[in-house]
Amino acid sequence: MEDGAKKELPYDIMENILSRLPVKTLFRFKSVCKSWYATISDDQIFAGVHLRQSRNMSSGKRDVFFWLEKQGPDFWPIVSHQHQFLPKKIESQLDPTVLCYSDGLALRRYHGVDAGIYVLCNLSTGYRVKFACPCPIHHHPHQTVYGIIYDPLINDYKVIVIDNNMRYAVYQCRTETWSALQETNFSWGPLITGKGVSLNGDLYFILKTLEEEEEESRGRIKIVGFDPSRESFVRLPELNYTTKPDFFMFLTCLEGCMYVCINHSCLVIKVVGGKHEEKSWREFEGFPPLSTRRNVDTINWYYPGGDETELDA
Amino acid sequence: MxxxxxxxxxxxxxxxxxxxxxxxxxxxxxxxxxxxxxxxxxxxxxxxxxxxxxxxxxxxxxxxxxxxxxxxxxxxxxxxxxxxxxxxxxxxxxxxxxxxxxxxxxxxxxxxxxxxxxxxEKKSVGWVRRKFGIENDYTPEEEAAVKEEHKWTFEGVETDDDN
Structure with a gap:
């Protein structure tokens, strides 16, 4: 059998190449040899390299998807293709919900009394950092909203937490510092929900306004952007939609597009251009690609005992 | 000009x-x-x-x-x-x-x-070893254990007969 010339590459070049591979391929290549196993499993070095580069190619194109699976009396978080991403011992201390996800990082938190302690987990390596939020911010499971976003100016990831009083705090992962608690200054009396979705370097949140002048007493749905470097919110163009908004709505990002889904009918999408003012919406009929994944991303709405049948609608 | x-x-x-x-x-x-x-x-x-x-x-x-x-x-x-x-x-x-x-x-x-x-991205472990001249230093038991650990990652891998 013709084998072609084999090419032995120096370690640093090989590591650079490996760090560009998706998680699934990396895990498979752990079985190439022992030194590859060690490299791919090395939390400190490799995780950092991998994250930095996965950011460039992710933007929703290579997302990992989560869902909860009932195991006995408990629900366990599952990452795509049945891969469980933390050892059971740690899992049992954490809330099964993935609070938010970006570039291979998932934000979780502890159960109960430790609910103000977060864990940021690198899904490709299992590397995790633990940090507490000192701010007097509320941690209500349905009313606190989270997002992870990369800030290129300081080469760091930021975790943003918004509470039900519309105050927010920003955590810088590398320097391990929290910003002061700030007011969002949303003037439209919004009800923010779901989790932040990152796309092309910005973070987006979905919210329902409670403006009194609205004819539709149930409010209107809006999307706000968050600029990671300026740490400020930007309101995006109005959505045009015909579906009557009910409480159920979510935002997700797949294959480079943003999807706004309301009552399981998917609506208006796509962020165009690099600047907020240039962004526009495109109507979309039907479901986002891979509609099972759409469900996966929404399943964090459903807690143990929640109504799961709705997911199959 | x-x-x-x-x-x-x-x-x-x-x-x-x-x-x-x-x-x-x-x-x-x-x-x-x-x-x-x-x-x-x-x-x-x-x-x-x-x-x-x-x-x-x-x-x-x-x-x-x-x-x-x-x-x-x-x-x-x-x-x-x-x-x-x-x-x-x-x-x-x-x-x-x-x-x-x-x-x-x-x-x-x-x-x-x-x-x-x-x-x-979609290549097999064998392809990688051949192309990069990497020696498999696992024992068969060790290799089986590592593969078992990440079984799902072996789905959708290309067959080896291409370059």
């Missing part, structure tokens, strides 16, 4: 198999290695590149000329790089990544590394 104020400086590069190449200095200094030689005044005669063979150097020079002819437009440069690499096979890419590393050309290095990663 303005009148000629002098011919552009041309450098002569020599591969490790003694092929000579002429290339405009403005294009060649994309290589930090070459730029340093020029700045140090060591580029007067022929510049020997002992780690690059003629075939690879010809390719790298094509890239240097192509990319330096594109004005500062990152989109266009990227699409040039994509096109330039699209028809290269694995062996050529591996030679190029070594050359780009030696010549210290970060833009080519990044592009070729990304392309190699793309080629590898």
């Amino acid at each position: 303005a009148a000629e104020t002098g011919t552009p400086t041309t450098l002569t590069l020599k591969s490790n198999d003694d092929e000579l190449f002429s290339v405009a200095e403005s294009a060649a200094i994309l290589s930090v290695t070459i730029r340093n030689m020029v700045e140090d005044g060591c580029a007067g005669g022929v510049i020997p590149l002992d780690n690059v063979d003629g075939k690879t150097l010809a390719s790298v020079i094509t890239y240097m000329n192509g990319i330096s002819a594109i004005p500062a437009d990152e989109e266009k440069k990227k699409s040039y790089r994509d096109k330039f690499l699209s028809d290269k096979d694995f062996e050529t890419l591996a030679d190029m990544v070594l050359a780009a590393n030696y010549l210290n050309m970060s833009c080519l290095m990044d592009a070729v590394s990304a392309k190699i990663a793309q080629v590898m």
Whole structure:
């Protein structure tokens, strides 16, 4: 059998190449040899390299998807293709919900009394950092909203937490510092929900306004952007939609597009251009690609005992 | 156009198999290695590149000329790089990544590394071992255990009979 010339590459070049591979391929290549196993499993070095580069190619194109699976009396978080991403011992201390996800990082938190302690987990390596939020911010499971976003100016990831009083705090992962608690200054009396979705370097949140002048007493749905470097919110163009908004709505990002889904009918999408003012919406009929994944991303709405049948609608 | 104020400086590069190449200095200094030689005044005669063979150097020079002819437009440069690499096979890419590393050309290095990663993405473990000359140092039991640990990652892998 013709084998072609084999090419032995120096370690640093090989590591650079490996760090560009998706998680699934990396895990498979752990079985190439022992030194590859060690490299791919090395939390400190490799995780950092991998994250930095996965950011460039992710933007929703290579997302990992989560869902909860009932195991006995408990629900366990599952990452795509049945891969469980933390050892059971740690899992049992954490809330099964993935609070938010970006570039291979998932934000979780502890159960109960430790609910103000977060864990940021690198899904490709299992590397995790633990940090507490000192701010007097509320941690209500349905009313606190989270997002992870990369800030290129300081080469760091930021975790943003918004509470039900519309105050927010920003955590810088590398320097391990929290910003002061700030007011969002949303003037439209919004009800923010779901989790932040990152796309092309910005973070987006979905919210329902409670403006009194609205004819539709149930409010209107809006999307706000968050600029990671300026740490400020930007309101995006109005959505045009015909579906009557009910409480159920979510935002997700797949294959480079943003999807706004309301009552399981998917609506208006796509962020165009690099600047907020240039962004526009495109109507979309039907479901986002891979509609099972759409469900996966929404399943964090459903807690143990929640109504799961709705997911199959 | 303005009148000629002098011919552009041309450098002569020599591969490790003694092929000579002429290339405009403005294009060649994309290589930090070459730029340093020029700045140090060591580029007067022929510049020997002992780690690059003629075939690879010809390719790298094509890239240097192509990319330096594109004005500062990152989109266009990227699409040039994509096109330039699209028809290269694995062996050529591996030679190029070594050359780009030696010549210290970060833009080519990044592009070729990304392309190699793309080629590898759906390849089998056996393919990787063969192509990179890596010896399997697992015992059969150890290998089975590692594979079992990440069983799902072996779905959708290409068969090995391609290059």
